Amino acid sequence: MSETITFDQLQETVYKEQLSNGLTIFVLPKKGFHKTFATFTTNYGSIDNRFVPIGKQGEVKVPDGIAHFLEHKMFEDEEGDVFQTFGEQGASANAFTSFTKTAYLFSSTQETEKNLTTLLDFVQHPYFTEETVEKEKGIISQEIRMYEDNPDWQLFFNLLAGLYHNHPVKIDIAGTVDSIREITKDDLYECYETFYHPSNMILCVAGDAEPSHIINIVKENQARKTFKDPEEVERIFEKEPEHSVQEKTVVPMSVNTPKCMVGYKIAFPEKQGKALLRYELTVEILLEALFGAGSDVYESLYEEGLIDDSFSSEFMLERSFSFAAIGGDTAEPDKLVQRITETLDRAASEGISRENIERVRRKKIGNFLKQLNSPEFMANQYTDYAFHDLHLFDVIPLLEEITSDQVNELLPVLFQEKAKAVSQITKKQDE
Amino acid sequence: MIQEEEVVQGSGLDVHLIPTAKYKTTTLVLQIKAALTRETAAKRALLASVLQSATNDLRSRKQIRLYLDDLYGAAFHTDVQKKGENHIISMRMEIANEKYLKEAPSLFHKSISFLQHALEDPYLPDGKFAEKVVNEEKRTLKQRIQSIYDDKMRYANKRLLEVMCEAEPFSIHPYGEVGEVENISLRELTDEYRRMLEEDDICLYIVGDMEPEEAKEAASMFTLDPDRKLAAHSSAVNHNSITQPREKIETDDIQQGKLHLGYRTPVTFSDSRFPALQVMNGLFGGFPNSKLFINVREKESMAYYAASRYESQKGIILVMAGIEVEDYEKAVAIIKEQMEDIRKGRFADSDVEQTKGMVKNQLLETTDNPRGLIELYYQGRNADHPRTIKEWLQAVDDVTREDVISCAETLELDTIYFLRSKEDNK
Numbered sequence: 132m133s134e135t136i137t138f139d140q141l142q143e144t145v146y147k148e149q150l151s152n153g154l155t156i157f158v159l160p161k162k163g164f165h166k167t168f169a170t171f172t173t174n175y176g177s178i179d180n181r182f183v184p185i186g187k188q189g190e191v192k193v194p195d196g197i198a199h200f201l202e203h204k205m206f207e208d209e210e211g212d213v214f215q216t217f218g219e220q221g222a223s224a225n226a227f228t229s230f231t232k233t234a235y236l237f238s239s240t241q242e243t244e245k246n247l248t249t250l251l252d253f254v255q256h257p258y259f260t261e262e263t264v265e266k267e268k269g270i271i272s273q274e275i276r277m278y279e280d281n282p283d284w285q286l287f288f289n290l291l292a293g294l295y296h297n298h299p300v301k302i303d304i305a306g307t308v309d310s311i312r313e314i315t316k317d318d319l320y321e322c323y324e325t326f327y328h329p330s331n332m333i334l335c336v337a338g339d340a341e342p343s344h345i346i347n348i349v350k351e352n353q354a355r356k357t358f359k360d361p362e363e364v365e366r367i368f369e370k371e372p373e374h375s376v377q378e379k380t381v382v383p384m385s386v387n388t389p390k391c392m393v394g395y396k397i398a399f400p401e402k403q404g405k406a407l408l409r410y411e412l413t414v415e416i417l418l419e420a421l422f423g424a425g426s427d428v429y430e431s432l433y434e435e436g437l438i439d440d441s442f443s444s445e446f447m448l449e450r451s452f453s454f455a456a457i458g459g460d461t462a463e464p465d466k467l468v469q470r471i472t473e474t475l476d477r478a479a480s481e482g483i484s485r486e487n488i489e490r491v492r493r494k495k496i497g498n499f500l501k502q503l504n505s506p507e508f509m510a511n512q513y514t515d516y517a518f519h520d521l522h523l524f525d526v527i528p529l530l531e532e533i534t535s536d537q538v539n540e541l542l543p544v545l546f547q548e549k550a551k552a553v554s555q556i557t558k559k560q561d562e
Numbered sequence: 563m564i565q566e567e568e569v570v571q572g573s574g575l576d577v578h579l580i581p582t583a584k585y586k587t588t589t590l591v592l593q594i595k596a597a598l599t600r601e602t603a604a605k606r607a608l609l610a611s612v613l614q615s616a617t618n619d620l621r622s623r624k625q626i627r628l629y630l631d632d633l634y635g636a637a638f639h640t641d642v643q644k645k646g647e648n649h650i651i652s653m654r655m656e657i658a659n660e661k662y663l664k665e666a667p668s669l670f671h672k673s674i675s676f677l678q679h680a681l682e683d684p685y686l687p688d689g690k691f692a693e694k695v696v697n698e699e700k701r702t703l704k705q706r707i708q709s710i711y712d713d714k715m716r717y718a719n720k721r722l723l724e725v726m727c728e729a730e731p732f733s734i735h736p737y738g739e740v741g742e743v744e745n746i747s748l749r750e751l752t753d754e755y756r757r758m759l760e761e762d763d764i765c766l767y768i769v770g771d772m773e774p775e776e777a778k779e780a781a782s783m784f785t786l787d788p789d790r791k792l793a794a795h796s797s798a799v800n801h802n803s804i805t806q807p808r809e810k811i812e813t814d815d816i817q818q819g820k821l822h823l824g825y826r827t828p829v830t831f832s833d834s835r836f837p838a839l840q841v842m843n844g845l846f847g848g849f850p851n852s853k854l855f856i857n858v859r860e861k862e863s864m865a866y867y868a869a870s871r872y873e874s875q876k877g878i879i880l881v882m883a884g885i886e887v888e889d890y891e892k893a894v895a896i897i898k899e900q901m902e903d904i905r906k907g908r909f910a911d912s913d914v915e916q917t918k919g920m921v922k923n924q925l926l927e928t929t930d931n932p933r934g935l936i937e938l939y940y941q942g943r944n945a946d947h948p949r950t951i952k953e954w955l956q957a958v959d960d961v962t963r964e965d966v967i968s969c970a971e972t973l974e975l976d977t978i979y980f981l982r983s984k985e986d987n988k
Contacts, residue, residue, distance in 0.1 A: 215851050221922070269862075388712060
C-alpha cells in the first residue's frame with residue numbers, strides 16, 4: 132500500500148508505505164539538505180504501565196520507568212554497543228522516551244543504507260541479560276539524580292502530581308531510583324514483545340532521502356525477518372476524576388529565582404482526525420492570544436516585574452490525556468497565580484477579539500514554516516500526528532480556517548477551577 | 563551542494579550572503595563585536611535587551627511584538643555571548659519566505675528595515691534611553707544572571723571558568739554581574755551605545771532564498787559611517803601559566819555531584835592544528851562512542867553524562883560529568899587516564915578515521931540549520947581566520963594519528979572543579 136501526498140503551498144511531498152507486517156513508513160525528502168534524519172518509533176511510552184501482555188490472559192502492572200529503561204537497554208546486543216556501529220558509519224544515534232512514545236533515531240550525512248539497516252536491526256533485536264540490566268541501573272540512577280537537581284523538571288512533575296489522581300502521566304518518565312531497582316530482564320522482554328510489533332511502529336525518514344530507495348531498503352530488511360501476526364494491545368487506564376488532587380504544591384530547592392506553574396487538567400476530547408487537530412490548534416491559538424509575548428497580560432506582568440522571558444504557556448494533548456500549563460520564573464509566585472487565574476476568568480466572560488486572533492494566526496503560520504526547516508521536527512512531529520491519524524501538513528490550512536468564534540466557544544469550558552493545580556519551586560532558606 | 567558565503571562591503575558593515583533555496587524562511591543576524599572587559603560586559607548585555615525593547619517607531623516591547631506578529635510571526639531577539647576574549651551582541655531575525663504563504667506580502671524588506679531601526683534608531687527621548695525601558699530590562703537581566711545558579715550544570719561551568727581563568731577576560735560572564743547591572747546609569751548606557759556604533763566590528767549575515775543583488779541593496783539601508791575607526795582589536799587570547807592543576811570543591815544543596823575539568827591548549831581556531839584538535843576532542847569526549855562515554859558511563863556505570871567540549875576561540879577543553887560524591891576521586895582518575903591514553907597513542911587507527919567521520923558529519927549537519935551555518939562562518943570571522951566549509955572538511959580529512967597525539971601533548975590540566983552536596987546531606 133503506497134501513497135504520495137503533495138502539499139502545493141508548502142512545496143512538500145510525503146511518501147507513505149505500509150508493509151504487510153504492519154509497519155508504516157513515511158519519507159519526507161528535503162531538497163538541498165545534507166542530513167538524513169530517521170526515527171523508528173513505537174506507540175508506547177511511560178503511561179503504558181498496565182496492559183495485557185501479548186499471548187497472556189491477565190493484566191500486569193510494570194515498574195515505573197520501564198519504557199525508558201527498555202530504551203536504554205536496546206542499544207546493547209551480543210556484540211556490544213550500537214553507538215559504536217553508528218560511529219563507524221559516521222552517524223550519530225540517540226533515543227528518547229516520552230509519555231506515549233519511544234523513539235530511536237540517527238542522523239548522518241553518508242551511508243544512509245547501512246545506518247537505516249542498523250537502526251531497524253537493533254530496535255528489532257532485543258538482548259538483555261541479568262548482568263547488563265543491573266549495570267544499566269547505575270547509569271539511569273544518575274540520570275534520575277540529574278533531574279532531581281533540575282528545578283524546571285521538578286516544577287513540571289509536581290504540577291502533574293497535583294493534577295492527576297490515577298493517570299500514569301503523573302509518574303516521572305524515568306521512574307525513581309527505587310522503582311527501577313525492581314526491573315528484571317523478563318519485565319523488559321514482556322514489554323518489548325507487547326509493544327514493539329511493527330504494526331505498533333512508524334519509521335520516518337526526513338531530509339536527504341530518495342523515497343523509493345528508502346522504502347526498498349526497509350522492505351527488503353523486513354522481508355528477511357519473521358513476526359507474529361499483529362494483535363491489538365489492551366492497555367488499562369483507571370478512570371480519572373475531573374477534579375485535581377491538590378490545589379498547590381510548594382517545594383523549596385537551591386534556586387535564586389522562584390518558579391511557578393499553573394495547570395488545568397482537561398478531559399481528552401471525543402474527537403479524532405482533522406477535528407482533533409483543529410481542537411488542538413484552537414487551544415494553542417487561545418493560549419498564545421492570552422499569554423503570548425504580544426498579549427496585554429504579558430506586557431503588564433512584565434512591567435510589574437512578575438515575569439521574565441521564561442514565561443510561557445503550553446497545551447499538551449497526547450494519547451488519553453491533555454492539560455494546559457502556564458508559568459515561568461517569578462519573584463512573586465502567589466501574585467502570578469492570581470494574575471493568571473484572573474486573566475482566564477476575564478477572558479471567559481469577555482472573549483478574545485477577532486483582531487487578536489488574526490495576529491496570532493499569522494504568527495503561528497510563520498512559526499510553522501520555521502519548523503519546517505528542521506528534518507528533526509518534521510520526522511518527530513509527522514510520527515506524532517500519524518499515531519493519531521493526523522497529517523502534519525494539514526496544520527496550515529486548518530490555521531487559516533479557525534474562526535474567532537471557535538476560539539471563544541472553548542474559553543469558558545476549558546479552564547475549570549476544580550481541575551486546576553499550582554506548582555511552585557521556592558528558594559530554600561539556609562538552616 | 564555546500565552553500566559558501568559571499569562577503570560584500572555594505573555601508574559601514576560587511577554583509578555576508580549565503581543564498582540558498584532550502585529553507586522556508588530568511589534569517590538575518592547582526593553580529594556586533596567588542597573586546598570582553600569587566601567594565602563593559604554588563605553594559606553591553608543590558609544594551610542588547612534595551613535595543614530589543616523599543617525603537618523610535620515602536621516604543622514598547624508590545625508594539626514591537628504586534629508589528630512582528632503581523633509580519634507572519636517574524637522572530638526577533640537579541641543575545642550576548644563570549645567568543646574567545648570578545649563580547650558579541652547578536653540581533654537575530656527570522657521571517658517566513660513569502661513564497662510559502664497564501665498571500666504574498668513583502669516581508670524581507672520590512673524585516674531588514676526593522677532591524678536597521680532596532681540598531682540605528684532606538685528610542686532615545688532627550689538623547690538618552692528611556693528610564694522605564696532600562697529599569698525593566700535591568701530587572702530581567704539581573705534575574706537572568708541570578709538564574710544561572712538554578713541550573714547546576716551551567717553554574718558549575720561558570721564557576722570553573724571563574725576559578726580557572728581568574729585575571730583573564732575569559733572569566734567574565736557575558737551578562738556581567740548583578741551589582742554591575744544595577745549601577746549602570748542612563749548616560750553610561752547611552753554612551754556605550756554610541757561607542758558601539760562608532761568602534762565595534764559590525765556585520766550582517768543573510769541566509770535564504772534571495773537574489774544577491776536585492777539583498778545587497780536592502781543591506782544598503784544601514785547608515786553606519788563607512789570610514790568609522792574600529793577599536794584596535796586582536797584575536798589573540800591570554801593564558802595563565804600552570805604550575806600545578808588546581809582543585810576547587812564547593813558545596814550546594816543538591817543530589818548529584820557536578821564534576822567539571824578545564825584543560826588548556828595553545829591551539830585555537832586560527833591555528834593550522836585546529837582540525838586535529840577537533841578530532842582529538844571527538845576521540846576524548848565529543849561523541850557517544852568517545853573514550854569518556856565508554857569508560858566513565860558504559861564501563862563503570864558512574865555517570866549518565868560524561869563529555870568534553872572544545873572552546874576553540876579560547877583554547878580550552880571542558881570536561882563535564884554528573885556523579886555520586888563518593889566517586890569523585892575515581893572519576894577524576896579515569897578522566898585523566900583517558901587523556902593520558904590519547905597522549906600515549908593508545909587508540910586504534912580506525913578510532914581516528916571513525917572520529918573524523920563523526921566530525922565531518924557534525925559539520926555538514928550544522929550547515930543544514932541557518933543559525934548553525936552563520937555560526938560556522940562567524941567563528942572564522944571572529945578568529946580572523948575564515949575557512950570555507952569545503953576547506954574545513956578537507957582539513958579534517960587530512961588529520962593523522964600523529965596530529966592527534968601531538969595535539970593531546972599540548973593539553974594541560976588547569977583546574978578540577980567539583981560542586982557537591984553538603985556534608986550533612988549525605
